[in-house]
Amino acid sequence: NPDDISNLQLAWEMLELAKVIYLKEEDKKSKLKAAESFLKLGEISLETENYEQALSDFQECLKIQEAELEPDDRLLAETHYQLGLAHGFNKQYDESIDQYRKAIKVMEAKIGKLKKTVEDGTQGKGKEPQAADDPIKAAQQEIKDLEEILPDIRGKIEDMEEEKKNIDELKSITKDTLAAVASELKPAESSEPKKAASDISHLVRRKRKPEEESAEADTKKTRQEEGSGDTEKNGK
Numbered sequence: 001n002p003d004d005i006s007n008l009q010l011a012w013e014m015l016e017l018a019k020v021i022y023l024k025e026e027d028k029k030s031k032l033k034a035a036e037s038f039l040k041l042g043e044i045s046l047e048t049e050n051y052e053q054a055l056s057d058f059q060e061c062l063k064i065q066e067a068e069l070e071p072d073d074r075l076l077a078e079t080h081y082q083l084g085l086a087h088g089f090n091k092q093y094d095e096s097i098d099q100y101r102k103a104i105k106v107m108e109a110k111i112g113k114l115k116k117t118v119e120d121g122t123q124g125k126g127k128e129p130q131a132a133d134d135p136i137k138a139a140q141q142e143i144k145d146l147e148e149i150l151p152d153i154r155g156k157i158e159d160m161e162e163e164k165k166n167i168d169e170l171k172s173i174t175k176d177t178l179a180a181v182a183s184e185l186k187p188a189e190s191s192e193p194k195k196a197a198s199d200i201s202h203l204v205r206r207k208r209k210p211e212e213e214s215a216e217a218d219t220k221k222t223r224q225e226e227g228s229g230d231t232e233k234n235g236k
Contacts (some may be wrong), residue, residue: 008044008047008048011040011044012041012044015037015040015041015044016037016041018033018034018037019034019037019038019041022034022037028068031064031067031068032064032065032068032069032075034064035060035061035064035065035068035075036061038057038058038060038061038064039057039058039061039078039079039082041057042054042055042056042057042058042061042082042086043082045057046082046085046086046089049089051086051089051090052090054082054086055083055086055087055090058079058082058083058086059083061079062076062079062080062083065079071106071109072106072109072110072112072113073106073110074106074107074110074146076106077103077104077106077107077110078103080099080100080102080103080106081099081100081103081153083095083096083099084096084097084099084100084103084153084156084160085156087099088156088159088160088163091163091167093160093161093163093164093167094164096156096160097157097160097161097164100153100156100157100160101157103153104150104153104154107146107149107150107153108150110142110146111143111146111147114139114140114142114143114146115139115143117135117136117139118136118139118140118143121135121136121139122136
């Protein structure tokens with residue numbers, strides 16, 4: 001759809017501009033905004049199947065986030081997940097699996113931290129109603145959300161492992177097929193004994209040496225003279 005392309009182009013241009021502006025600032029908030037711009041740019045590149053550019057943008061996003069965020073921040077998990085997608089679409093299955101596992105590691109660390117928060121916050125408390133903005137309730141809800149996401153990421157890992165297995169099998173089949181074709185095309189060795197080459201040397205007139213020709217000429221001359229002498233004798 002031409003409208004979708006123009007909308008993506010417009011979004012890309014705005015995000016590029018925002019990225020440049022935020023990168024000029026040194027405060028944490030601006031840096032994280034720049035990281036967010038990189039993330040959105042990467043998503044646009046994924047949408048347009050420009051996987052190499054998507055990987056570059058996601059990696060720039062991750063670099064900023066790792067410098068500015070806690071190791072268990074959910075934003076890190078999201079970026080690892082997007083890197084996993086990009087590597088997968090780019091048929092880099094091992095790299096994709098690695099990024100998905102990193103996303104899971106971040107999320108599990110976050111779940112562990114939230115569970116501790118819930119445990120510490122509920123100790124010594126009764127069953128009084130929780131307020132809507134209660135941090136314990138918020139932590140419990142976030143744990144639930146994260147635990148619902150984890151199976152999806154584990155499923156992505158299984159998909160990548162299956163894709164990798166299929167590719168490896170296809171390569172093996174292709175290799176075996178090419179080997180079989182090469183074997184068929186190779187000339188077969190004849191089982192019959194090779195015939196000796198015909199000797200035709202007797203058909204070839206050997207070039208005589210000058211001295212041989214001279215000797216033959218003298219012999220012919222002598223024979224002629226003898227023959228002539230015999231004729232004269234018979235005439236008498």
